[in-house]
Amino acid sequence: MAKWQERAELLFKEEGLNRLRNSNVLVVGLGGVGSFAAEFLARAGVGNMTIVDGDTVDITNINRQLPALHSTVGQPKVKIVGDRLMDINPELNLTRVEEFLSPERAKEIVTEDFDYVLDCIDSVTPKLNLIVAAKRKKVKVISNMGAGGKLLSNKIVVRDISKTDVCPLAKNIRKRLKKEGISSGVKAVYSLEHPDETSLKTTDGTNFKKSFYGTNSWMPALFGLHAAETVVKHLIGK
Numbered sequence: 418m419a420k421w422q423e424r425a426e427l428l429f430k431e432e433g434l435n436r437l438r439n440s441n442v443l444v445v446g447l448g449g450v451g452s453f454a455a456e457f458l459a460r461a462g463v464g465n466m467t468i469v470d471g472d473t474v475d476i477t478n479i480n481r482q483l484p485a486l487h488s489t490v491g492q493p494k495v496k497i498v499g500d501r502l503m504d505i506n507p508e509l510n511l512t513r514v515e516e517f518l519s520p521e522r523a524k525e526i527v528t529e530d531f532d533y534v535l536d537c538i539d540s541v542t543p544k545l546n547l548i549v550a551a552k553r554k555k556v557k558v559i560s561n562m563g564a565g566g567k568l569l570s571n572k573i574v575v576r577d578i579s580k581t582d583v584c585p586l587a588k589n590i591r592k593r594l595k596k597e598g599i600s601s602g603v604k605a606v607y608s609l610e611h612p613d614e615t616s617l618k619t620t621d622g623t624n625f626k627k628s629f630y631g632t633n634s635w636m637p638a639l640f641g642l643h644a645a646e647t648v649v650k651h652l653i654g655k
Contacts, residue, residue, distance in 0.1 A: 437461055448482050449478075451538075452483035459509060468513055481636075523546040548599070567610045567636050590605075
């Protein structure tokens, strides 16, 4: 056991740490949710991780994303997050993929070698493609729904996608998954809080997001926390 894992071993036991060390996890999307989820996994002791994101840090990310600092604006999120993960655990077997996920690449990147896939993507179509790819390959997947427009940390829950309600994004994903023949078997992190419609901003369509909700500093991180908790508990058999 590495000295930095002393406290984790007391809770996870040696067997749990070994399971984490031998596990292989895919995290797609390194924004407010994915960056924190990846860090929680690394600190827990996950030994093999692939991180995927084609974006660079924007100054508007600073209020909620782990890699976002004034000094990192313009730099690839994969680089910033990846360097940080390696500084947490120098023995981490880390693969960095600096690209946005196309439908074809989702099928290629998701393989049976992964124990779990974390969907931390903002956009609907890539999110759907990743979930479908994981289900087709029979790899466990947890998908994060909308964290925008929310304030209440105690409203976040993890349920099967078939059991989600309230969240507009979850409803959209649920309907589109049904068209793909997938009605259950996908864990979803979402909030029971209705989004604040007054915080919605619409754009002229030139932005890759046509509309988005206001977001605070803690809600995306808490979504990432719930996703990481779910994955770690599965990996150690609890």
